[in-house]
Amino acid sequence: METRSIALSRTNLGPASRGHSAAEGGHSIERLPRHLQVRLGPLLRPAVSVAGGLEPDRVYRGDARSLLPKIAPNSVALSFWSPPYFVGKNYEAYLSYQGWQRLLETVIDQHFPLIKPGGFLVINIADILCFKDASMPRISAAAVDRRRSVVTREDVLRAMSRNPGMNRYQIARLLGCSEQTVDRRLNGNNIRGGKYDVQTRVKIVGGLIEQWGLSAGFYPYDRRIWVKDPAWENSRWTTLSYKALDEFEYLYFLWKPGITSVRRSRITKAEWRDWGARGVWTIPSVRSNDDHEAKFPLELAARVVRLLTEPKEVVLDCFLGSGTTAVAALQTGRRFIGIELRKEYVALAKRRIASARTELRGA
Numbered sequence: 071m072e073t074r075s076i077a078l079s080r081t082n083l084g085p086a087s088r089g090h091s092a093a094e095g096g097h098s099i100e101r102l103p104r105h106l107q108v109r110l111g112p113l114l115r116p117a118v119s120v121a122g123g124l125e126p127d128r129v130y131r132g133d134a135r136s137l138l139p140k141i142a143p144n145s146v147a148l149s150f151w152s153p154p155y156f157v158g159k160n161y162e163a164y165l166s167y168q169g170w171q172r173l174l175e176t177v178i179d180q181h182f183p184l185i186k187p188g189g190f191l192v193i194n195i196a197d198i199l200c201f202k203d204a205s206m207p208r209i210s211a212a213a214v215d216r217r218r219s220v221v222t223r224e225d226v227l228r229a230m231s232r233n234p235g236m237n238r239y240q241i242a243r244l245l246g247c248s249e250q251t252v253d254r255r256l257n258g259n260n261i262r263g264g265k266y267d268v269q270t271r272v273k274i275v276g277g278l279i280e281q282w283g284l285s286a287g288f289y290p291y292d293r294r295i296w297v298k299d300p301a302w303e304n305s306r307w308t309t310l311s312y313k314a315l316d317e318f319e320y321l322y323f324l325w326k327p328g329i330t331s332v333r334r335s336r337i338t339k340a341e342w343r344d345w346g347a348r349g350v351w352t353i354p355s356v357r358s359n360d361d362h363e364a365k366f367p368l369e370l371a372a373r374v375v376r377l378l379t380e381p382k383e384v385v386l387d388c389f390l391g392s393g394t395t396a397v398a399a400l401q402t403g404r405r406f407i408g409i410e411l412r413k414e415y416v417a418l419a420k421r422r423i424a425s426a427r428t429e430l431r432g433a
């Protein structure tokens with residue numbers, strides 16, 4: 071469906087193209103109010119390929135920041151990706167926190183020219199649940215159920231005020247507990263957990279995505295929650311706290327101004343009811359992360375692709391990993407462009423794409 075790129079490209083601004091855009095469904099820029107035509111006109115460069123540029127249906131190895139500028143302007147209907155989350159994976163070890171922020175900010179900014187007007191950038195990301203923050207007070211939790219000594223903080227304070235000349239050892243002897251217990255009750259910490267380690271907090275990423283999206287020229291359009299399996303084994307922080315398990319991630323939909331074709335028949339009525347119109351998607355996460363550290367499920371990519379694009383449109387993933395988005399694009403009759411930094415993942419993605427093509431040919 072080339073409606074959007076044809077209808078909203080600059081070539082439509084001339085009178086000769088008007089009949090054509092009307093035939094395509096009347097989505098031409100002339101339908102917009104004059105002030106919007108003036109504002110959006112400069113965005114609407116024709117979707118012509120760039121010399122030496124990235125072609126659809128290929129995987130490219132390299133840093134997304136070097137390769138994204140080589141994609142033809144206004145040529146991508148949807149970009150869907152899951153970036154490094156800054157949670158200590160091997161593939162993000164080259165990034166500092168500032169470097170991670172700069173990577174995402176730059177990549178979002180580089181998307182604006184290449185997305186078609188009315189098209190989308192959808193980012194799958196999660197909050198960082200154990201974000202190290204050296205400025206946090208080093209106070210650990212009091213595991214009251216596990217307390218072996220019945221001595222309370224109030225007992226210690228009372229004993230100290232009644233016996234102002236006593237040191238901690240004497241107070242401990244008086245109360246029948248250890249000096250360490252007196253110290254814990256007074257300072258609210260213990261050596262194992264709190265005194266020396268940098269403390270961790272939640273880093274909420276949604277605000278950053280909103281800010282970077284808006285400054286690139288996009289508008290936040292929607293957000294959904296992907297509920298995955300509860301990661302009990304990764305959730306050590308839940309045992310001595312009131313924190314929840316790691317069991318959901320976000321999908322942030324950023325929209326590039328332009329006319330968006332809304333075609334209800336892209337998915338079935340049952341699919342609209344079950345997930346198309348729903349804010350929460352429950353999809354099991356990929357269990358066998360043996361060949362890549364953090365794949366997202368094929369079903370997640372397939373839903374985003376089917377909801378937001380038409381067959382033959384181009385879907386981009388510039389953090390391609392094992393190639394899931396490309397496989398979803400192929401299986402649903404879309405084209406793809408894949409970018410991935412690491413050689414072994416490029417090879418993995420190419421293998422998955424090749425077997426998806428073989429399966430499709432046999433189908």
Ligand SMILES: C[S@@+](CC[C@H](N)C(=O)[O-])C[C@H]1O[C@@H](n2cnc3c(N)ncnc32)[C@H](O)[C@@H]1O
Pocket residue numbers: 132133134135151152153154155161162173362364365366367388389390391392393394395409410411412415
């Ligand atoms: C969360 S994973 C994506 C997984 C993918 N969605 C899948 O299903 O397999 C992020 C990927 O980004 C890649 N990556 C990290 N920095 C990159 C960069 N600067 N440019 C391109 N890819 C990068 C990593 O190697 C990793 O494969």
